[in-house]
Amino acid sequence: MFHKIKNPNTVVYNTLLTILILSLIIAIYSKPVRLNSDNSRYYNSIYKNNNLIFFNDQKCKTCKVLKPARSKHCKICDQCIVFFDHHCVWINNCVGKGNYKWFYLFLIMNVIVLTYATIISFNLIQTIVNDESIGYDEFENFQNELILFLICGLLDIVVTWFAFESFKLVYMGMTTNEQQKWFNIHDLIHSGELYTDNHGQYFEYLPNDDIFLGMNMNDNRPIPVRKEQLTLVRSTEELKNIYDLGFWDNLRERLS
């Protein structure tokens, strides 16, 4: 049996827990915008390709619709999602345009409730340790409080780290789906293998074969360009992420 908490703020805790459960239910059932033949033209006019990680004239092989930048076909949901972030296993739902806000609310509520639970369980342990009137039997139960504290504390660290990473991506103007694509581009820059023709086209240089490939992995045939015609991209600073509007606008874009 757990030791009784002295003056627990049960109203606050129950309120937070209720909001957490409600946010979980909403996050599970709120569907992101699905790309289809009716809205494809509209979203293609909004989300422009940058010829670096997203490319023109890309059709989804399954849905057969023209994909705007930042969209992706989720294999689990079997549908194309506009402004796709990732498929969240915790809510078994895609996170994309239309339901970012509910995912973030669920994430933030997890951080708040777990932090609150960690503090309460720590205070509980302190109370037991400092209470000289507690007998041997109750000290045996001390391990329950300790386990509770450790579980809440560890989960709190994991969820807080995940929330930090999620909002770091908002700051960087990337979605979870785009993060690895940008890392690949940065790797090419660091190894001196990314070139541009100064007209917005980028090429990957293969030094062993001395050839250039297009950036589109679905169509990266050798491109007949000469090195003298191109400029080496020397630093990530030289690349402009057209999807990065600044933290607050990035956040506003996700919450709208």
Ligand SMILES: [Zn+2]
């Ligand atoms: Zn699709």
Ligand SMILES: [Zn+2]
């Ligand atoms: Zn999905």
